[in-house]
Amino acid sequence: MPEKDYTDGRQVAVGVEGRTGTRNTPSLMTLADAQETAFFWDGRRSALDQAVMDPLTNPVEMGLHDQAQLLERVQGDPAYAQAFKQAFPDAKPAISSEHMAAALAAYVRSLRSPESAYDRYAARHDKTQLSPRALLGLAIFQGKGHCAECHRLEGTPAMLTDHAYHRTGVGLDAITANLPALTEDVIKRSLQGGALGNRVATHADEAQLGRFNITQDPADIGLFRTPSLRDVSHTAPYMHDGSVATLDDAIDREVYYRSLQAGHPLQLTVEEREDLKSFLQAL
Template structure:
C-alpha cells in the first residue's frame, strides 16, 4: 500500500483488535468502514504476500485442480459466477460463493455465519470434501513444506522456519491477504463521501432515494455517515429454497440436530447435505427462529457477483430487486409497489456500488 498506515487498539467482546486506517492517498478504501484485525495478526505486507500465494495455489488440494481462487476469482469480485460452487472432482456444493472482496468488513463468515473471523474461516475449505478435499491439516502442511518456494515467505511473514509452521500460520496469512483486498471507491462512494456530484447518474440518484426511503433496502443494507459495509450483519429469511423442504421441515430439522452430534464437521455437512443446507442459520444455532435465515450480504460490487442468494437461484440483478421487493411486501404485510422505472433506478444505483478497480486485482503469474 502506498499510503501511510495508522493503527489503534480496541477491545470488542473481550477480544483485542487492531483497527487499521489508511492515509488520504489510499483512494481504494474510500467509503469503507475501518478494517480491523486481531491483535495477534496485524496486517503486514509480508503476510499478505504469503497469503496471496496460498490463496492461488492449486497444489493445496487433493487432485491439484482447486485453489481458493477457483471459487473466488479476482475478475468476478472474488466470486465465481456459478449458482453453486464446484470443488475437487467437479463436486458441487450447496451454496453460492460469496464475494471475498470486502469479507474483512463482515462480523461473521459464510452464509450461515458459522465462523466469526477470517482466521477461523480460512482453513475450512482445505479439508472440505466438496472444496479442496484434503483429509487433514497435516496433509495441508505437508504439501506446503514440500515446496521450498514457501520457505522465505514464511520466514519473512512470521520469522519461522518452514518445518515449524502450523495451520495457524496459514490461516493468518490467508486472512491477511483477504484484508488487503478490501475495495471501496465506487461511484457511489465518490458521490456520497467525497461530494463528487457528477459521480453517479440521475437514475442512480433516484435509486439511492428509493433505497433509503420507500423501498426500505437500507433497513438491512446499512449506509453509514463515514463508511458503509451495506449490511446489517444479521440473518434473515427470504424463503428462498425453504419451499423445497417445507413439507418435510420437521424431518429435516431432526436430521440437522442429529448431524451436529455426528462425526462429520458442520462445514462439511453444510456443503454436502442439500436439505440441511436450506435450514441456514438454524444448523449453527439449533434455534427454531433461525430456520431458513441467511446472512445479509454486502451489496458492494453486487453487479459483478451474479447469480444471487445463498443457492444462486436468482440469475440477474433485476430479479434480485424483484425478490427483495416481494420480501418487503411480506414483511410489512402490505404491498410495496414500484413502477418498472423505479425498479430500473434501483438497479442503476446498485451498479454504482462497483469499485473502480474491483476487477484489477492481479493474480500471481502462472496461477
C-alpha cells in the same frame, strides 16, 4: 477468482473432481470493507483465521483429507519454506497450520473493493457522481424500498449490510414438506465449525435451513446473513444458493419478500425498479 471480483460467476461452487457444493461463492473483496465479523452465508465462523481454513478440507471444495495432509503439502514445497521464513522468522515449527491461517486471513483482509461512484458521492456529497436515475434509486433504497434497513449505508466506505440474519424465503419452499424430519436430524447431530461446513456443502436440503444449523433455534430456520451489496452488479448469480440469475430478478425477489414481511405490498413501478438497479450499479 480475482478477474471475477473474487467470485466464480457460477450458481454454486465447483470443487475438486468437479464436485458441486450448495452455496453461491460470495465475493472476498467486500469482506474487509463491510467489516464482516461472521463468515459463510450462515455465519458459522466468527474468526476469519478459522473460516479461511475450512475450504481446504471440505470434501467438495479443496478435498484434502485433514490438516496433517495440508501441512505435508505445504512443508514439502521449497517456495513456501522460503516465504514462511520471511513472514514468520522465529516460528517453530517453521510452517504450522496456525501460521497458514494467519497468512491467508491477512491476505483476504487486504482485498478491497474499488472506490465506487457511490463512495465518491458519499465522501464529498457530490451529486454529479451519480446519474439522475441512480439518485432516484438511492431515494427509493433509503425510502419506500426500505432496503437500507438491512443493507445499511453507514460506514466509510458504506458497509451495505447490517451484520444480521433474515429470512428472504429463497430456497425455503423446497424443504417445507420435509421440515420436521430435517430439523430433528440437525438437532441430533449438532455439529460444530468445520464439520458443519462439510455437512452444509454436501446436503442441499439441510443447507437451506441457514442459521438454524448453527443455533438449532426454530426461529432461525431459513435465516441468512445480509450480504454486502458493494460491487453487487458484478457478482451474479445471487442469493445463498445462487438461484437468482440476474440483478433484475434479485431486485424483484427482494421487493416481493419485503412486501410479505411488511404485510402490505411494496409497490414499485418498472421505472422505479430501473432506478433502483442504476443505484445498485453505482455501489
